[in-house]
Amino acid sequence: MRIGKMNxxxxxxxxxxxxxxxxxxxxxxxxxSRWAYFDNLxxxxxxxxxxxxxxxxxRILYGQKIFDVEDVKxxxxxxxxxxxxxxQVDLFRMDTEVHIYRVTGTKGQYNLxxxxxxxxxxxxxxxxxxxxxQSDADGKPLEFKVSKKIIVPLDTDIRLxxxxxxxxRQYLVKDVLSCRHWLEVLFESEVIGHDRY
Numbered sequence: 001m002r003i004g005k006m007n008x009x010x011x012x013x014x015x016x017x018x019x020x021x022x023x024x025x026x027x028x029x030x031x032x033s034r035w036a037y038f039d040n041l042x043x044x045x046x047x048x049x050x051x052x053x054x055x056x057x058x059r060i061l062y063g064q065k066i067f068d069v070e071d072v073k074x075x076x077x078x079x080x081x082x083x084x085x086x087x088q089v090d091l092f093r094m095d096t097e098v099h100i101y102r103v104t105g106t107k108g109q110y111n112l113x114x115x116x117x118x119x120x121x122x123x124x125x126x127x128x129x130x131x132x133x134q135s136d137a138d139g140k141p142l143e144f145k146v147s148k149k150i151i152v153p154l155d156t157d158i159r160l161x162x163x164x165x166x167x168x169r170q171y172l173v174k175d176v177l178s179c180r181h182w183l184e185v186l187f188e189s190e191v192i193g194h195d196r197y
Contacts, residue, residue, distance in 0.1 A: 010033070034051065044087060051082060056071060094151065096167075097123075101164070149187070
């Protein structure tokens with residue numbers, strides 16, 4: 001083991017799933033923080049002192065980079081050092097602000113229900129654009145960008161039926177997909193007839 005080469009401080013995390021209401025919430029929890037070195041930049045192998053319970057599916061944080069752990073080897077099964085084969089995660093640059101609203105109902109006098117819209121959170125997101133092709137009156141192709149999906153941080157409180165305000169427009173959330181490191185939020189066309197916030 002080359003202890004002198006271990007000059008990179010890494011954090012190892014495990015994906016933790018809990019149930020909150022009617023949805024699963026996934027968060028990353030720290031397992032350990034250790035000194036390590038990157039042995040081979042081409043195959044991305046990380047070497048550190050032996051640590052029990054490290055397994056594929058975990059991730060490593062190093063600076064602003066994230067690496068998925070794909071394989072764990074206890075060198076010569078001596079419990080002295082482990083080699084982790086990792087793959088760098090291609091993170092989206094989240095630089096667009098989105099406001100997330102939730103409609104809540106309250107029972108008032110005479111059991112009348114009134115609905116109100118409440119701002120849940122404001123986060124940075126990455127719009128993912130689809131590029132549909134249409135033609136003008138002369139048959140020439142026109143290209144324009146239409147966003148039907150945004151990427152938000154994994155710990156964002158967003159649910160099916162929430163309303164998102166993005167770029168001065170309002171959309172209804174139709175699905176939320178967990179993708180290990182972030183959430184993909186799919187939404188429908190613009191909400192009409194609501195006050196803009």
